[in-house]
Amino acid sequence: MKKLVEIKDVCKIYNPGENEVRxxxxxxxxxxxxxxxxxxxxxxxxxxxxxNMIGCLDIPTSGKYYLHGKxxxxxxxxxxxxxxxxxxxxxxQGFNLIQSLTAMENVExxxxxxxxxxxxxxRLAEVALxxxxxxxxxxxxxxxxxxxxxxxxxxARAIAQAPPILLADEPTGNLDSSSSKEIIxxxxxxxxxxxxxxxxxxxxxxxxxxxxxxxxxxxxxxSDIINPDYKED
Amino acid sequence: MGRLGEYFRSAIKQIMHNGYRxxxxxxxxxxxxxxxxxxxxxGNGMTDYVKxxxxxxxGNFGYVNLDIGKTTEYFTMEDLRVLENSMEDIKGxxxxxxxxxRARGTRESYIATxxxxxxxxxxxxxxxxxxxxxxSKQQVDTSQRVCVMLRTDATKLFGTEECIGKEVELSxxxxxxxxxxxxxxxAMNTMYNTLMSTQEYSAIIEIPYTSCATDFGYxxxxxxxxxxxxxxxxxxxxxxxxxxxxxxxxxxxxxxAITAYSMADLSGSFDELMNAISTFLILVAVISLVVxxxxxxxxxxxxxxxxxxxxxIRKSIGARTGAIMAQxxxxxxxxxxxGGIIGIIVGITLAYIICSTLGFKLIIDPEGVIGTALFxxxxxxxxxxxxxxxxxxxxxxxxxxx
Numbered sequence: 021m022k023k024l025v026e027i028k029d030v031c032k033i034y035n036p037g038e039n040e041v042r043x044x045x046x047x048x049x050x051x052x053x054x055x056x057x058x059x060x061x062x063x064x065x066x067x068x069x070x071x072n073m074i075g076c077l078d079i080p081t082s083g084k085y086y087l088h089g090k091x092x093x094x095x096x097x098x099x100x101x102x103x104x105x106x107x108x109x110x111x112x113q114g115f116n117l118i119q120s121l122t123a124m125e126n127v128e129x130x131x132x133x134x135x136x137x138x139x140x141x142x143r144l145a146e147v148a149l150x151x152x153x154x155x156x157x158x159x160x161x162x163x164x165x166x167x168x169x170x171x172x173x174x175x176a177r178a179i180a181q182a183p184p185i186l187l188a189d190e191p192t193g194n195l196d197s198s199s200s201k202e203i204i205x206x207x208x209x210x211x212x213x214x215x216x217x218x219x220x221x222x223x224x225x226x227x228x229x230x231x232x233x234x235x236x237x238x239x240x241x242x243s244d245i246i247n248p249d250y251k252e253d
Numbered sequence: 254m255g256r257l258g259e260y261f262r263s264a265i266k267q268i269m270h271n272g273y274r275x276x277x278x279x280x281x282x283x284x285x286x287x288x289x290x291x292x293x294x295x296g297n298g299m300t301d302y303v304k305x306x307x308x309x310x311x312g313n314f315g316y317v318n319l320d321i322g323k324t325t326e327y328f329t330m331e332d333l334r335v336l337e338n339s340m341e342d343i344k345g346x347x348x349x350x351x352x353x354x355r356a357r358g359t360r361e362s363y364i365a366t367x368x369x370x371x372x373x374x375x376x377x378x379x380x381x382x383x384x385x386x387x388x389s390k391q392q393v394d395t396s397q398r399v400c401v402m403l404r405t406d407a408t409k410l411f412g413t414e415e416c417i418g419k420e421v422e423l424s425x426x427x428x429x430x431x432x433x434x435x436x437x438x439x440a441m442n443t444m445y446n447t448l449m450s451t452q453e454y455s456a457i458i459e460i461p462y463t464s465c466a467t468d469f470g471y472x473x474x475x476x477x478x479x480x481x482x483x484x485x486x487x488x489x490x491x492x493x494x495x496x497x498x499x500x501x502x503x504x505x506x507x508x509x510a511i512t513a514y515s516m517a518d519l520s521g522s523f524d525e526l527m528n529a530i531s532t533f534l535i536l537v538a539v540i541s542l543v544v545x546x547x548x549x550x551x552x553x554x555x556x557x558x559x560x561x562x563x564x565x566i567r568k569s570i571g572a573r574t575g576a577i578m579a580q581x582x583x584x585x586x587x588x589x590x591x592g593g594i595i596g597i598i599v600g601i602t603l604a605y606i607i608c609s610t611l612g613f614k615l616i617i618d619p620e621g622v623i624g625t626a627l628f629x630x631x632x633x634x635x636x637x638x639x640x641x642x643x644x645x646x647x648x649x650x651x652x653x654x655x
Contacts, residue, residue, distance in 0.1 A: 072650050075569070077569060077649050077650045077653075078650055097573075097574055097648075098573045098574055098575070101568060101571050101572060101573045101574075102571065102573070104568075104569060104570065104571050105570065105571020106571070110569055110570065112653075116562070116565075116566045116569075116653070117566075118563050118566060118567075120266060120267065120270050121263075121266075129567065129570055130570040130571050132259050133567075133570065133571040133572050133573070133576060134571065177570065
């Protein structure tokens with residue numbers, strides 16, 4: 021199995037000095053291609069910091085992070101932006117769609133930043149929206165859609181530019197149970213299609229859907245197990 | 254270019270999304286630009302109007318004067334010949350024997366300004382000959398008693414404009430002579446009539462200086478002023494050249510005894526005055542534009558704060574610092590450009606209303622309008638820079654936490 025995410029002895033310290041907070045304390049973690057991983061932890065456990073680290077939204081205080089074999093732990097803002105654009109598709113708890121744009125335009129956004137032409141962009145965005153079953157909502161704005169639909173738009177946006185990693189932060193946190201099931205189903209399918217999926221959650225019910233479960237608390241990895249109960253849909 | 258196009262499209266969308274606020278923001282720019290456009294147009298219209306009337310009043314000529322306090326020299330017929338022979342591109346030179354006198358026609362008698370000059374005196378006034386003709390060189394050389402008057406004078410003196418060939422009695426300081434009318438000039442323009450409205454009506458009658466000298470006691474070989482007629486474009490040069498020639502001819506170098514003055518001088522100082530007024534008004538307009546620009550900056554800062562989350566989203570999915578900068582800059586530039594265009598329309602409308610009310614010609618300088626539009630974009634870019642920088646420098650995790 022090829023290594024995709026390789027975190028080596030990473031620390032993240034906020035407020036260095038007397039009141040320092042060690043959000044991550046010498047964390048080592050390797051995630052390979054086409055894995056389905058859940059990172060579970062209580063609030064304040066450091067799981068969000070870990071997610072920011074994996075998602076290249078933040079840089080470690082010490083240690084190294086290799087993504088696709090490339091050291092991304094000390095990159096400039098713009099280099100990080102490019103890495104996020106090419107390597108990672110984000111799915112957030114609050115959907116994080118831009119309210120003034122239609123579903124289609126939201127999905128096209130990462131493609132614009134990659135400099136893809138209008139026609140190709142339209143095609144890719146359409147493919148992505150179709151794959152989450154929203155072909156009929158292309159021209160709706162976020163406030164004209166349900167939470168589940170909005171999260172599906174967000175998923176379409178995350179997969180539109182075909183990044184190898186999908187990083188989902190509490191993807192069902194704002195959804196009712198039937199929408200949640202639907203989203204989990206889509207996420208599982210995306211994994212089966214060959215992507216690496218990393219889900220960050222505090223909900224063990226969600227974590228149990230994943231193939232590998234990593235538990236984090238106090239900035240350290242407590243356990244890293246293969247889920248015995250994992251089942252394909 | 255494709256990406257930039259996207260930014261502009263999204264900027265337009267954003268602007269439309271916030272219609273009312275956008276308009277209020279743009280108001281400062283609209284007023285500033287409208288002020289610039291209408292002030293410039295008004296200034297041009299006014300300058301044009303005054304110049305036109307001014308040029309309509311007088312022809313293109315200048316004076317060369319002998320200062321009798323500084324020299325005992327005087328001009329003679331020979332001086333006229335010297336000038337005529339040595340100067341090119343002039344319409345002619347002439348003495349000016351001008352007096353107040355009276356003119357009696359078949360109907361009535363009026364006071365009159367009687368101008369004795371050479372045939373080139375035709376150019377002393379801009380008013381064209383509408384009937385008959387001006388006197389010729391031959392008529393000047395042979396001291397013919399012929400005259401040219403305004404068509405309004407003809408109506409006053411004869412009761413009709415059909416007066417070519419009729420006789421008019423001219424008298425200056427007790428001397429009288431009978432002259433034959435051979436031509437009529439167009440009447441004076443409104444500016445002249447306004448200026449003269451408080452005065453008693455005075456006819457303007459032009460006669461050859463030769464017969465003027467014979468009949469009314471001028472000395473053709475002793476006078477102190479020569480008038481040079483030339484095109485407006487080279488008038489100044491020609492008058493200076495004539496002065497130079499006369500200084501040399503009379504050996505008066507270094508004595509400042511011969512002065513020169515042209516109507517171009519007058520229009521030059523008039524231009525200066527108009528430029529000063531325009532500069533001042535434009536300064537005021539620019540200040541209002543800067544104030545408008547600060548308004549734009551304000552609202553862009555509010556917009557950046559309001560859209561922190563959007564900035565975070567955009568960055569998290571791969572927007573570079575430059576892309577966020579470009580987005581906000583194109584928004585503020587678009588804001589001021591639209592404001593500028595509305596301002597231009599309002600300004601031209603205003604200028605049209607004011608100019609047509611005051612009777613000025615509406616002069617819109619297309620370069621000025623394009624320049625103004627560009628300037629409004631520049632204001633957007635300058636005042637949008639700080640908010641855009643602020644937006645672009647946000648860290649995505651901080652921006653997403655909002």
